[in-house]
Amino acid sequence: MTSKTTLRVIPLGGLGEIGRNMMLLEYGDDIIVIDVGLMFPEEEMLGVDLVIPDFTYLRERREKVRAVFLTHGHEDHVGALPYFLREFDVPVYSTRLTDGLIRVKLQEHRLLQKAKTHVVEPGQVIEAGVFRVEFFTVAHSIPDACGLIIQTPLGPVVHTGDFKLDHTPVMDQHTDLIRLAQVGAEGCLLLMADSTYAEVDGYTPSEQLVGEALKQIMVNAPGRVIVATFASLISRVQQVIDAAVFTGRKVFVTGRSMIDNVAMARQLGYLQAPEGTIVGVEEMRNTPPAKLVVITTGSQGEPTSALTKMANGDHRHIQIVKGDTVVLSASPIPGNEQAVYRNVDNLFRLGADVLYNRVSNIHVRGHASREELKIIQGLLQPEYFVPIHGEYRHLVVHARLAESVGVPQGNAFVLTDGDVLEIDEEAAWLGERVPASYVYVDGLGIGDVDQHILRDRAHLSTDGVVVVIVTVEKQTGALDRPAEILARGFLDLEEREDLAERTREVVAKALQGAEHYAEFGDINTRIRDAVSKFLYDETRRRPMVLTVTVEV
Amino acid sequence: MTSKTTLRVIPLGGLGEIGRNMMLLEYGDDIIVIDVGLMFPEEEMLGVDLVIPDFTYLRERREKVRAVFLTHGHEDHVGALPYFLREFDVPVYSTRLTDGLIRVKLQEHRLLQKAKTHVVEPGQVIEAGVFRVEFFTVAHSIPDACGLIIQTPLGPVVHTGDFKLDHTPVMDQHTDLIRLAQVGAEGCLLLMADSTYAEVDGYTPSEQLVGEALKQIMVNAPGRVIVATFASLISRVQQVIDAAVFTGRKVFVTGRSMIDNVAMARQLGYLQAPEGTIVGVEEMRNTPPAKLVVITTGSQGEPTSALTKMANGDHRHIQIVKGDTVVLSASPIPGNEQAVYRNVDNLFRLGADVLYNRVSNIHVRGHASREELKIIQGLLQPEYFVPIHGEYRHLVVHARLAESVGVPQGNAFVLTDGDVLEIDEEAAWLGERVPASYVYVDGLGIGDVDQHILRDRAHLSTDGVVVVIVTVEKQTGALDRPAEILARGFLDLEEREDLAERTREVVAKALQGAEHYAEFGDINTRIRDAVSKFLYDETRRRPMVLTVTVEV
Known part of the structure; x- marks a missing residue:
């Protein structure tokens, strides 16, 4: 089944669903793993806490697994790592912030002592068996996000991770188009690119737009401004702080994961706030509303989040009153719409003004739209293409896009989890499938809910x-x-x-x-x-x- | 509590949620009912089949109820009528198609013999106690949709029903702006207007755009074209038939409610198809794919619908094959996204090309956007305004819109179900609330699920x-x-x-x-x-x- 001269591309998650991203590359006796993410359960997965990839294929080839490479620190790319490291004793490579995030997670799972995590810099090359793996920077909605250039015996493979092309990013992290152009010039064997936004025409707007909007809101708001966003969206948090400083407001942070992430990001130097800007409960209470900004979790309507508590009148420190302006700086992830809009309604009921995605431009997404995807294709001109990270329809439209801009007809492969693409010097074809079912985590049980x-x-x-x-x-x-x-x-x-x-x-x-x-x-x-x-x-x-x- | 010279405006449903629309007007000893709709259960209403309004307030004033007026035939405006007519023996007034639709429904509930339904024409005036009710035409996503002008002792009240301003509607039914301008010139006491789309800037596009897109798709499609839409969206069905005739294709209709509605609409003359255009199973089988259009239910991913069966490979007559083009001519109603996109994915998996809201313009909505709402305000210049039909946030933004274009500050009332607005010659104020809880229908039980x-x-x-x-x-x-x-x-x-x-x-x-x-x-x-x-x-x-x- 495994030939010495065949490169095998094996997605174990993220191809056919949003989340639990995990990709294997196998050549001869070597396997490398790219990302080990989790997925939040869909509506019909009643009572399930998390969904993780199926590691069966790796269990049966334990001795071949050389290393794990993590593209960035979002849960859908790193969240299943603790479950993986319980079973596999292999080194884990990632950039600095990603490493910081997974170490917190491994600590919670009491795996930190045992885990071999390594911080790498963009441009650095890691050898893992027959593979040589280089990280390159990409613009995404979290700092230190990277894609990977993987040198294989058959030629270079590029994995974009999650990315977009933001020419005016907040933290100055561009997608490294020059490096990609070099790979393209050498001849790219296989491109695997982010499909999340492959349905969307044009370009994803720059984060800069959001910064301007936030400043405008804080200038005009008569009272407190309460901004909810993803705890991992550190560049957005930076923009909120910048706008607060610009308008002479203090910042109070609430919501467990927001507090943790802000602390970690400040410690690692990813978040800059002038002394005295971020205040505690007491000082928050003594600050006039017009001089205050609150940063909170709950942009997805999560039932136990700080914003949901505010919307329900249950928050310990913050009662919503007339004069408050609440900004939802996030789009509802499909499936969360009802919970998000219920919060919006309840915040309006309490007298707040609410700015949300339907009525204001206070969020931009972190993924490339169609014109950006075309640019990546143009720079790399890959021989083969596999769309990654998306529901089946996203993968199909992305494969069509690739063929429309130069990937040879028949060389764009729509794979789903468990499919195997085999590539040799001559051709590429589908091999025999491997196990890739949903593994449910429910309470302490892993895989016992069927x-x-x-x-x-x-x-x-x-x-x-x-x-x-x-x-x-x-x-x-x-x-x-x-x-x-x-x-x-x-x-x-x-x-x-x-x-x-x-x-x-x-x-x-x-x-x-x-x-x-x-x-x-x-x-x-x-x-x-x-x-x-x-x-x-x-x-x-x-x-x-x-x-x-x-x-x- | 009820004064002889006070007009009471009492929403029993549809204000604070999408669906189960029901509005009461009360003056002295007279109550009229506008719409008696149902709502489909939300996610957390587990196992519930339907949600209907709470009739408690009317039960306690049974002898005052003069008549029911129905604005149009959609379920969220007429669906709870059978439950209402079991208890209340009052005349029901509606336009012809609406009457046809409710008669089918009353027949199913074995209430047709007993029900007193009356067909009215736009412009006709019905006396109901102290009220004089006139129907006026509106453009909406079902023929014969109307709003109501209700003459009360305090002045005219306008209820828009569901509407938009389509200047090139498919079935030539415009919103009657001239009649509204006349009411405005006389002096409108109270406007109640559709808020469903009050978040959306600009204008809702005309249905004509969809007709052009459908023709284009049928010209280019290499095989069958399968169009899924709402069974009640008869003008859309007409557009599909028109495009099929234009491109020389036969039409096969599938899905129980689609078959029933097409039959009813043809019988009443609301749907025109040249002899031989609509074919049965046998002729469908003998028609080459490139000469065939299928019209089906299932645009919302309903589990037992014809399109979902096709997507799962379970449909009795239609197997999806490569070369098929599936058109979802509808937007997912919030809450249905997962089911809709699962069908899209599965249809792609079976080899079909799928055109859906994210990638094509093959649907327009039936509700007015913000610029249209402003025009209605401008024509009527009401003294008081109550936004109707929407979640709480829609009502809030609609009330603000109204105040921004001339409704006196403080005269736009955001009511929710059970609130009572009282109006006399001098002023308007909130009265004591009335019961308006969700009444759940589950199997044969009404209200026994709590x-x-x-x-x-x-x-x-x-x-x-x-x-x-x-x-x-x-x-x-x-x-x-x-x-x-x-x-x-x-x-x-x-x-x-x-x-x-x-x-x-x-x-x-x-x-x-x-x-x-x-x-x-x-x-x-x-x-x-x-x-x-x-x-x-x-x-x-x-x-x-x-x-x-x-x-x-």
Whole structure:
């Protein structure tokens, strides 16, 4: 299956969904891993906390795994690293801020002592088996984001990570077009590029626009300005601080992950604030509203976040009042719309003015739009192309875009998680698939929640549960007393005693029909079927019916 | 509370949410009802089928209710009518298509014989107690849509229904600006206008754009063109048929509600198709793909819709193949995004080309944007303004818009469901609130699902249920045998027999501590607490624990 002269490209996550990004490159006896991200559960993954990649393929080739390379510090690129490092003892390479972020995470998981993390600089080359991996800078919504140039025996492979082309970035980190042009001139074997925004025409605007907008808002706002954004969006936090300084306002930071990230970023020098700008609770209380800015988590409507607490009137330090201006400096991630807009509505109800994506330009996204993607294609002119990071439709439109600007027809491969692209000197083709299912993390369990359990949760969520306990005479199987009926999430059976009574009659009748004292399984099935049918006929609902028979 | 000379404006639905629109006007002994709509459940309303308005206020004033006026035939304006007419025997007035649609619905509910529905023409005036109600045409995404001019003893009230200003509508139905200008010239007491799109700058584009785009798509498509849209969007269906005729294609209709609505609209003359254009299954099968258009339901990703079946490879008559072009001529309604884009992904996977809102202009919305809303304000120059039909944020921005173009400061009232606006010759003020809670329809039950049951469903959906059956000796309360443990949606306890065994031990231990044979309630609580704590410590999950004690 694995030839010595074949490069194998194996996405384990992020191709066909947004999140849990993880890509393998394999050549002969060497495998390198690019990113080990997590995904937040989709609507139907009821009760699941996180989704991580399936490491089965690597478990079976443990001795081949040379290193992990992380492109940047967002959760969808590094969040599953602790789960990975529990099992694999390999070095991890990333730039400085990314390293800072994963060390916090590894500490929480008590893996920091054991982990071999290494800080690299852009331009630095790491040897990992047959691969030579060079980091290059990209503009993205977190500092120190990088792409990778991977020299392989067949030629260079470029992985963009997440990127856009911001010519006026806040922290002066451009996408290194010159380095990419050099690779293109040498001849790029394979390009793997970010597809998140491949549907969007034109260019993604510069972060600078947001800075101007924030200043304008703070100049005009009559009272406090409360800005919610992603805790990892450190350049945005810097812009808020800059605008506060410009308008003579103090800054109060709230929300656990925002407090942590601001502290870490200041410590590492990624966030600059003049002495006395960032204030604590006491000083915040003594600052007039017109001289105050609050930076908070909760831009996605997360239920326990600081902004959601403010919107619900539950925040310990901040009560929203008329005169407050709340700025949601983020777009709702698909799936979060209801939660985000519920906060907007509640903030309006409390009297705040609310500026959000539908009514103001107070956010720009961190991913390249179509014209930017074309520029990358033009610089690299790759022989093969694999769109990465996106839902299936994003990958399809990105592959088409690539073919429209020069990738040879048939050389743009739309892969999804678990597909294997094999490349040799002559050609590229799809190999045999590898395991790449969703692995669910729920509480302490990893992978013990399966489709069966999720189906049960979906069933329970729709019409609840009815438990029927039947006590029967051991010898004869005759009913010893009326059945006991319990319901949750179905109907209030205490209020509907008539229905409970008739259900007991249905149970009694179901048992009368029995010719012989049968197996309990049979009795239980017989009762379940009878009760399910009866309740459906009566209510047109289908609760999950559980029956237990107790012999006396 | 009710003065003879006070006009009371009472929204029972649609102000603070999208859907279940229902507005009351009350003056002295007369109440009229405008629209009786339903709402589709939000994410957290687990298992609920529909949400309807709370009729409590009307139940208590049954003899005052004079008539129902329906602005147009969409579900969010007429869908709760059957539930209303079960209880209230009053005449219902609407235009012809609306009447056709509600008659189908009343037939299903076996209420048609008893219902007093009346067809009215725009311009016609209906007397209902002290009110005189005139229908005027508006442009919207369904034919025969109207607004209402209601003459009251205090002056005219205008209710726009849902509307936009399309100057080149498909079915030639303009918003009657001339009639509105006349009312404005006479002096409009109160305007209530559609807020759905009050966040959106500029103008909503004309339906004509969509017609051009559909023709272009059908000219270029190499094979079948499959167009999904709302079944009620009859003008869009007409545009699809027109484009099919223009490009020499036959039309096959699929999806229950689409088939029904097309049949009804053709019968009433709202849909024109040349003889032989619309074909059945047999003829569809014998038509070359390049000569075929399919019109289908499923534009919102509804799980049992025809398009979702096609996307899953489950449709009885249509298998998606390479060469098919699928057009989603609709925007995802908030909350439906995941389902819609899942279909897009699956259709791409099957080889179709998919045109959807993010990549093509193949839909325009049916509601007025900000510039259109300003025109209505300018024509009517109302003394008072109440924004209707929208989430709270839409109402707030619409009220601000109104004040910015001439409504006197303080005269734009942001009401939500159950608020009462009282108006007399001198002033307007908020009265005492009336009941307006969400009434849930679930199966056959109306209003029997409450917050308590929904909380249980949410709990069950997150971590499942664990049932513990304990058999105790009647006299002593001693455990007669090991407890029986059942789990669903939690963990597979058959696979995790160790955990089941230790849970049984926890139960046994919990009972040992008992000093005396206590009440069953106590035993059950004691066991539940012990098991809940144990399972949380072991798994960090919180299943719902139900305990039943059987005495032997």
